[in-house]
Amino acid sequence: MPTTAKPVSPFFGHDSTVPPPLPSMLTDQIELFGSPCCHMTLLADEVLAPAGLDTRQVIKSEELPNSYESKIPKPIGEPGHPGHGEYTLEIALDWNHKIYVKFKKHIFHPINEHLDITKCASVQNPTLLRLVCNKAVAVFPDLDNYAHAWPVSDMIMMHLKYTSSCARCQEVEMAALQPPRPRSAQGHLVMSQGYADF
Template sequence: MSEVPGSYFAYPHPQVTSRINFSLIFCPPPAGPKVGMQINWDLRSPTSSPSSVASPLATNPLTPPPSNPPTVGPSALPTAGPLSARAGCSRVVIIPKPVGEPGRPGSGGFNLEDILQNTYNWTKKDVETLLVRVYSYVSRYLFLISYSILQAYIHREATRTLRLDTSYCSQNQTLINKICEMAMDADHWPVLTNYDNCWPVRSALKLILKYKSEALRQVEGKRVAACIRDVIDNREKSHEPSSSDEV
């Protein structure tokens, strides 16, 4: 009988007799993974495979990483005058035009200088500078010339320029808008963009055109009155009897 290793027996080699039956007892195999077992090597998500674990950016690599938007605090109402306020706030609040028309505080309107200073914190110098600048715009675009020259050109230039003998509503609105755009330029008063329809400039234009048209009407009235007097005087002289008629 060949010698069999002792590890295959549950007890030491016994004495061989005819009453003993021998059988082989195999040791259990070492523990190991079964064939076909899916091993998850990702320790971060034990219930998913590496292909299923993806960051939010993996779906679209072109998507920028999320960032918290900057906190924007409430902006103050841009009521300050042009020397202390500038346009371009994070939240622009449009300042509405006051009720009524400028130059008529006793008839439901408002005084432009008072409301800019007392309500919107403009300084007196701000208001005066605005009126001077608007008047210079009027001089450039409204064909501001002496009455003697205006009398010759008024009918020809009326269709191309603003007229000083008519009200604001009768003017060319394209030129009015151009004046407002110049006033709101960055070199002048960009804060005016916060005022609804640039109403400070339009109010100043209304005042200037009102006073100029009234002055021109007075001059025209005096001229017409002088012409009438000349005609009456000439007629009276033509009807005076001559010296020969008296003889």
């Protein structure tokens, strides 16, 4: 079966009144040649695509769950030292300093009351983590504006990281203060009353 070739113009069609799209300009080119002719706008029913997704895709707001539409997303990275790919929680929240300190002081009480402060957040009971989170949201209703209440999770993680580190240091200090156990000439523990001291 013979195939027929249809010539395609390298430019826009002759019958089209719409000019071809302009090639994208680099930032340096924009600074040299002025602003680009085509301004990008965001329609009312569109949202910006998250980093890592193909930016040519348009994500309609109807496709997103309602609970995430207006929630404040968690910053990229972990809370901690901002110079190492992390962020400072107080700066990320952009709250009044007094409110941040009040939040910080309030969250420590339920953490110490309901969670095992000698262990990090990843090994805590998820139900107890949710309980602490719900208590914080009850006192600070604005936390509900954040996706998954990430400020509470970040504060829990940072506090438990600190307290579990302190607990490990205390264990090491206690072990260093204990006198060495008596051993026989062969290196075995000496038995006292039929049991080895462990």
